[in-house]
Amino acid sequence: MVVAEDLQCLKSIALMGGMDGPVSISTQKLGAELGISPQTASRRLISLEGQGLISRTIRPDGQFVTITATGEEELRTEYAAYQRIFEEGEQAYQLQGELISGLGEGRYYVSIAGYVDQFRERLGIDPFPGTFNVRLSPASVETRRKLAGLDWTAIEGFTDHDRTFGGAKGLRCTIAGYDCAIIVPGRSHYPDDIIEIISGTGLRRALELKDGDPVTIEVKRE
Template identity: 45%
Template sequence: MYTTKSLKKLALLGAIGKPLKISSTEFMHHISASSKTAARVLKQLEDDGYISRQLVAGGQLVHLTETGVLLLKNEYADYQQIFCKDYADLQLYGEVITGLGEGQYYIAKDGYMSQFRDKLDFKPFPGTLNVRLNDESAQIRDNMDFMEPLIIQGFNDGERSFGGGKCYPIEIEGIKSAIIIPDRTHYPADLLEIIAPLKLREALKLNDGDEVKIVVKNPQKCK
């Protein structure tokens, strides 16, 4: 009964970014319950793995775990489906870095290229621009999980199998492009691979370390 409500209150009080010091007496006012119930709720949240808790003088230090944050994100996504038709675009910032050079080989495959043309309405340049997001944008990037991606199917070219992935339409410095995320990737979440109808490094005169602005185009925006 109290799980989601209590996690939301703890998050609003700041227990996601850093440990929050709070007593059961203080917490009871936030969930409209008795002090005894508030203490029991915090203990249950800890037992269920939604929070970590350390008892200290005057209360406890509470911090939402990844499991707790995921529960709230799923709840948030549910409400978006109920109340929202259009979500806001995401604005991300990061710096250009040198990738591993694998993009050209994979993107040029007919099995991928035909899908990119059909689903993105452009023929990608055979290569990717790699961008590492700054810390703030890396957190905002998690909101892409609530967006509907364009699915790229895997295929077999007769010699080997190639895995699928998903694309998110974007604009990078005003140029229509897309983020490509393979189903099987060794890249961390804060590193983006971007495809475009032209070579972005040359078109935007980019060097390693240059900052770029990426706008993730969400087809839905909240009312």
């Protein structure tokens, strides 16, 4: 868990432009922004780097800092928490994309008891063999990033027959009224515009879809 002081430092770096790429930041400037000494600011940067929330490069013209994807997700999680505090009622997110074929791994992984049992118990889904894969539109890629701060369900890693299987996280959603869940492996190999979905129904057949057909995914936040 990121401590409050580090999170405040991460926010300041973002406001200085660190979300957009390498930004020149001195410990004196950062310390002044946070109301702390340059030495303490240096320790904050070291801590953020150690947690993988920023990357740093030292050049002859100064120190350049970039917020990593992990750091961005941490900020989005904090943002979503404030949304839950100040926004009332239910909020729905809608993702638009097109159906694509996966790499064939989904059918294998959703057949493994260690995963299937957790999908049933934690997500309420007895998964159909295989995953439903969607390539998101550019606008929906940004919407997907907002989902990082929602309450995802942890899928624990486990060992079976001397083989270790990694953890994942799942988020309930619906497609055309069918209950589904977005699954993100702990070590995802897919780019940001691709998502994997499990469902208790073979959605391709039930919805008569083929690769390239439009798909709408709805995620509700209470």
